[in-house]
Each structure stands twice: as C-alpha cells, then as structure tokens.
Amino acid sequence: MEFFHPNDASILVTVLSLFVVVFSLVSMFVKERLYLSEPLVCVAVGIALGPIGLNVVAPEKWGGNVDLITREFTRFVIAIQVLANTMIKGRFAKKYISVDLRDLISGESAANDGNA
Template structure:
C-alpha cells in the first residue's frame, strides 16, 4: 500500500535527470573540460541521447506537445540570455571602437563560410538541390555563443587567447545569430519565389534586412540604453537591492525575447 503514495510520471523523471546530471557535472566540470577536452554542450547532448526516447526512454519530449514549438522557445531563451550576457561582458563602447573588425567577420567571412558549407552539403547529400543546401548551411553558419564560451570564457584555454581576440569572438558570436537571418531567408525566398527576382529581393530586403535585422538592432539598442539608464537611476536613488540588480539583465533579456517575438523579429 505504501507504493500507492508514490507519484511517478514523466515530468518528474525529467526533473530528476536534469537536476542529477547538472549536479554531477558541476562536481567534475573542471576535469571534463580541461582534462578530457569536452565541452558542456557535448556532455549534455550525450546525456539527453542516453535518457531520451531513442535509448533508455525514461522521458519523451515528443509527448509533451508541439515539439517544434518547445524546441524553438527553449532555444530562443537560451540564445537571448547568452547574447545578452555577451553584451554585458564586453568592454565599454566596444562596438563603436571595433565595429570594422566585427563587420568584416559578419559579412565577407560569414558569407564565404555559408557558400562553402552549402557546397559541401550539396556534394554530400545528393537528393538536395543547391538552394536547399544554402538553406541548411545558413542554419549552421552562425557561431553559437554558448559553444564559443569554451574559448572566450574562463579556463586555461581562454587564458591562452589574447584578450582582444576573445572580445572579438564574443562580439561576433553574439551578433551573427541575427546576421544568419538574411542568409536563411534569401535561400527560402529563392526557393519560394523563383524565378521572380523582384519578389525575392523585395521580401528579402524589406522584411528580412530592414525590418528583422536593422529595426531589430535599433529596438535592441533602445531597450539596452533604457535599461542602463534605469538601473543607474535606481542605484543612484538607492531604491534597488543587490539581488534585483544582479537579475535585472536576465529579466530584460526575457523581455526582449517576448517583445521581439511579438513584433516578428526573431
């Protein structure tokens, strides 16, 4: 009869696995990253494969609802928080002083990488057309700020990289997630509207470049500037406590994620 009191379901197993894995990994994180040369993203992926539906099947995210929507929103939160962290960690006025280096990495280097990767995908996966390969390549062209943290963050690997290169990689990894949208939508519009070049250019330039990228950047700058002024004002008036001060940027990142999604600026 004692077993009747147990409440075992899939979400509870997910909590156990998530909490247990995170706790155990924290205990050996330095050894794994600096002795085994394995990043936390790789270890987390292996853990998910082991306990997920294709191995132990202890929990199945596919049964939780719309898998695409869940994946999209989880990825959105992780990326927006990490990108916000990059902005906070960069030196003051970094983008105004080093914008040429960042632009060089974002436009010519990123475009070249996109084209090269698309050719490899087209060559390896025969059923795909080159336009399909361009669309897939755009998804993997951007440098993920989470994965880049192993190089630009703390640890012995980061110490061997000059400070100016770490800052440049951080800035580039934070910016290029948004810069990947022109590549993705250019391929999508070419697939959807070809051979009408006018429709392709109109939708790509107006909706993607001007609205999502340019307006999105301006919106982000306005929110960041307003947040900085407000936090300084609150600190000067001594009306904000230490805990709220530390978590303010995280909540502001969530606000940006929600506002950007509502406005159609991913």
C-alpha cells in the same frame, strides 16, 4: 509508497536535476582535463537518455501530456523567480539574508540581463 505516483513531468524533472547536480560536480574536470564543452556533454547525455539511447526521456510516450510537462516547468520557473525576489526584497530578506548576499544575487541577475 501509496502517496507517491510519479508522472512524466516528475520523472523528467528528476532526471534533469540529477544531471545538473552530477555535471556541476565534474564540470571542471570535464572542461579542463578532457577539453569537452558543456554543449557537447549535454547533447551526448541527451542522446544517451533519449529515445535513441536508454529511453528514459521519451516524448513520444507522453501523448497528450505535453501540456502537463509545459505546465509543470512553468511552475518551476515561476517558483524560482518568486524565491529570488523574496531573497532580495522584503522583511524576510532584511532580517535573515546578509546585504552582501543580496547584492551578489542582484549583481548576478543584472549580469544575466546584460548578457541577453
């Protein structure tokens, strides 16, 4: 496609997103039946996809693009925070999102803050 030019940041985000989705689907099996922890699986996948394994994620090829990768991830982090804030407060939230869901999101956020 002419309008689609993947850069290092988009490839990295795609790989990480696919891993999160796939691991979310099989995590119960991995934890309960195989008795493997999430950190162990994540490290193994990181080694497999990194420069030692399949070389899908290769930071040494980025050269000066480390700033680009950092900037792209910063955009994602900010977008997630803005989206979560929009789902809890404001006219849109009051009109389209149930009170129970808003309370659940607020509670999850509070639990994460208390955990840190």
